[in-house]
Amino acid sequence: MYNLSSYNTEDFTLSGIPGLEQYHAWISIPFCFIYLVAIVGNSILLYLIAVERSLHAPMFFFLSMLAMTDLILSTTCVPKTLTIFWLGPQKISFPSCLTQLFFLHYSFVLDSAILLAMAFDRYVAICFPLRYTTILTPKMIIKIVVGISFRSFCVFVPCVFLVNGLPFCRTHIIPHTYCEHIGRCCPARLC
Numbered sequence: 001m002y003n004l005s006s007y008n009t010e011d012f013t014l015s016g017i018p019g020l021e022q023y024h025a026w027i028s029i030p031f032c033f034i035y036l037v038a039i040v041g042n043s044i045l046l047y048l049i050a051v052e053r054s055l056h057a058p059m060f061f062f063l064s065m066l067a068m069t070d071l072i073l074s075t076t077c078v079p080k081t082l083t084i085f086w087l088g089p090q091k092i093s094f095p096s097c098l099t100q101l102f103f104l105h106y107s108f109v110l111d112s113a114i115l116l117a118m119a120f121d122r123y124v125a126i127c128f129p130l131r132y133t134t135i136l137t138p139k140m141i142i143k144i145v146v147g148i149s150f151r152s153f154c155v156f157v158p159c160v161f162l163v164n165g166l167p168f169c170r171t172h173i174i175p176h177t178y179c180e181h182i183g184r185c186c187p188a189r190l191c
């Protein structure tokens with residue numbers, strides 16, 4: 001029978017990369033290095049765009065949004081991954097798992113939408129250089145940002161609610177470094 005409750009009380013265990021458990025300490029070195037580079041690089045980029053007046057243009061605003069989504073994406077998964085690599089399998093609560101699942105997929109969808117907005121910005125700058133400032137006004141930029149953020153939110157929120165209602169009757173061990181929804185539920189005949 002399906003678990004139709006809205007709250008799952010059992011924790012999941014993230015076990016890391018299956019088959020490579022003995023190499024987790026070695027795998028953590030490039031993960032940690034790349035994570036630190038991503039955090040420092042995106043933070044410097046955000047700082048420079050914030051303090052330099054010549055970078056207060058739509059293209060750099062979209063670039064700063066891309067840097068922020070990169071920070072969200074890397075901070076959503078990598079700290080837990082490094083904890084698994086250094087300390088072994090880790091427990092994660094069901095609400096934390098859903099939160100991680102949401103932010104992971106939300107930032108992926110938002111990244112692609114921001115790239116589309118950046119492409120539109122370059123299209124207007126190249127094809128209509130004299131009308132660039134009249135087409136991409138601050139009001140239009142806010143509309144684009146709100147639109148792509150809302151679209152990205154609406155694309156994945158239904159999935160979170162659907163995953164929340166799925167039955168989790170198999171093992172609560174996830175053979176991965178982050179929460180995934182594929183393969184964690186089972187058909188009614190197996191429960």
